[in-house]
Amino acid sequence: MTRAQTVAHKTQRIGQVLLLGMTILSFAACAVGPKYKAAAVPTPPAYKEISNWKTAQPAIRIWGELVGNLSRPSTQRSGTTD
DSSP states (O other): OOHHHHHHHHHHHHHHHHHHHHHHHHHHHHHHHHHOOOOOOOOOSSSSOOOOOOOOOOOOOOHHHHHHTTOOOOGGGOOOOO
């Protein structure tokens, strides 16, 4: 075996050992930690609605009133509205 072959064989062997070590460490990392326990939260017996709720009223009735006609390019807009 030549010196180049010996160096190549050692390098390959080191790579294999490192790969095996990293694989073992990555699997071990998945198993670290205690078992998860969900916190005890009291669950209400039923959903309760507030009796005096009302439908939301938007502040702006029509979006177009605020922004104007956006279908025209900005270069063609004039001071007048359609």
